[in-house]
Amino acid sequence: MRYLSQIFQPLITIPKGAKLKNTDITCKSQKLLLECGLIRPTSAGLFTILPLARRAIDKLENLIHKCLEHVNAQRMSLPSLTSARLWERSGRLDQVGAELLMVQDRHNKQYLLAPTHEEAVTELMADVGPLSYKQLPLLIYQISNKYRDELRPKHGLLRAREFQMLDLYGVHADEASAASVYDDVTGVYRRLFDSLHLPVHRVSAPPGEMGGSVSHEWQLPAAAGEDTVAVCPSCSHVSLRGPCQRCGSETTTLNSIEVGHTFVLGTRYSECLQARCTPPDSNPTPLVMSCYGIGITRLLAGSIEHLSSETSIRWPAPIAPYTALVIGPKEGSKEWLSHNPERVRGVSQLITDALGDEEVIIDDRHHLTIGKRLMLADRMGYPYIIVCGRSSTDTPPKYELYRSNSGHEEPGPLLLELSPLLEHIKQSQPKLFNKCINSFYVLLFLWKRFVLLFQCMIHLVLSDHHRP
Known part of the structure; x- marks a missing residue:
């Protein structure tokens, strides 16, 4: 059983009525993540991810892994350092050079801390190829830290110099296969975002320096977003700009955060890096490639930006660090006699059994009042908060149940006996x-x-x- 007093969560307490002088805090998610002890800045655009945020990211990663299993994607790991020679051959070194973090080894060879790995994957395919058409299509992916030398890093995890990202690469024998797999993978994207209850829009976009024939941005509306999307009130079509291309109506512009980007790259990289496949009864031809990215740390911050209030975090329920928090009575109170730490642990274990896995944490700071701990719990946004309060001395005991995940706000607590409480939690699981x-x-x-x-x-x- 986990106890809140044992969690490394260095809170930043701001006195009531005080005004923040730190102009580096520029958005809601950054402020909440810092004040709630979820991240800690080390220098401009670089952050330590603390245990509770790390746990939320782990859950998000697990969701992504489960999704990608359904399209037979295979996980691998590529080096963070990529030879600058590869980027010269693809032509991207000059195009993106200002944003690249470069290093040089003792032999004066240039490497870059990769923001993405199209060149590295294509070189791998060239090295083991030419591939037979029977081996294709192939989907390989990694989740790793990426790097970008942002000119002005800001908004915390929304625009950082080091960030965590999914990059998935498709390898195909022809354009038809690439298009079919693209539909499958983007369908998984849609279901992933729906499971997080986030209104992420797929928007056609120019491919930019990535190149290719098809490009979609995945945009999450949020006030702090530095992108914009145009939403048509008539037909709900979403585009990057201008009147609605579908019905011609005027659109409403919303700020948004790009949380993902998907491309059909064609032969943009395979031609210059000599990655080929052997079709039936034909000479080797360049591979047709596709790529799919999700900014994982950005999606975490973006979801908080979209769902939360100015003072309290609201998580997508599947990635909340802990699903339920149990608050016992204040030490020395009359409720303490019937619900001491051992009894609170028993209640917590029953809730754990109902939820499965280690999803319950106990706020064992019994020197604090229930009201103080409830306020802090609401600020952290635990989806379920169970309080052993005044009614826990009834016969049979009753417990206060608060729901705080977005979309399930309730004006007050439910007062339930233990069995109905457990049943309620089981029934409301996503x-x-x-x-x-x-x-x-x-x-x-x-x-x-x-x-x-x-x-x-x-x-x-x-x-x-x-x-x-």
């Missing part, structure tokens, strides 16, 4: 995501099997037709 994901992939599997069967039937009919 299960929709897994059901949607599984249903989607069952239908996709059945559709692909139907197409394969149809192709086989056509082949048999044609064979009979041409048989003498």
Whole structure:
């Protein structure tokens, strides 16, 4: 069982009525993450991720891993350092050079701390190739730290010099395969963001220095966002700018945060880096490639930016550091006699059994009043807060249940006996995501099997037709 007093969470306490003089704090998510002891700045644009935020990021990573399993993506790890020679060959060293963090080894060879790994993946495919068309399509990915020498890092994790990112790369024999896989992966993106209850919009965008034929940004509306999206009130179509391209109506402009970007790259990298595949009955041709990114630390901060108030964090429920916090009575109170630490641990264990895994934490700071701890818990945004308060001395005991995750705000606590409390928590757990994901992939599997069967039937009919 976890205890809040044992968590490394260096809070920043600001006296009531005080005005912040630190102009580096420029947005809501940055302020809340700092004050709640979730991150700590080390220098401009660089942050230590503290345990509770790390736990939330781990949960987000696990969600992404589960999603990518459904498209048969395989995880790997690439070096953070990439040879500058590769970026010279692709032409991107001059295009992006000002944002690259460069290092030089003792042999005077130049390397860069990679912000992305298209060149490195393409070189890998060239090194092991040419690949047979039978090996394709191939999806490989990593989750790792990336680096960008931001001119003016700001907004905390929203624009940092070091950030955590998913980069997924698709390798295909032809454009048709790339387009099909692109639809599958972007479908997974949509279900991921839906599971987090975030209204992330897929918006067509220019490919920029990345190149390619197809490019979509994944934009999350938020006041602190440095991008903008144009939302049509008539047909709900979302674009980057201007009147609605679908119905011609005037649009409403919203600030937004880019939390992901997806591309069909074509042969942009494979041609210059000599990565090829061997089609049936043909000479080797350049691989067709695609890539998919999600800024994980940016998505974490962006979700807080979108969901939270100015004074309290609100998490997407699946990635809250802990799902439930149990607050016991103040030491020495009359409630303390019936709900001492041992009894509070017993209640917490029953809630843990209901939730599964280690999702419950006990606020064992019994020297503080329940009201003070409840205020701090609400500020941290635990989805469920269970209080052993005045009614816990009733026969049978009743417990106060507060919901604080976004979309489930309640005007006051529910007062429940233990069994109904446990049942309420079980029933309200988010299960929709897994059901949607599984249903989607069952239908996709059945559709692909139907197409394969149809192709086989056509082949048999044609064979009979041409048989003498």
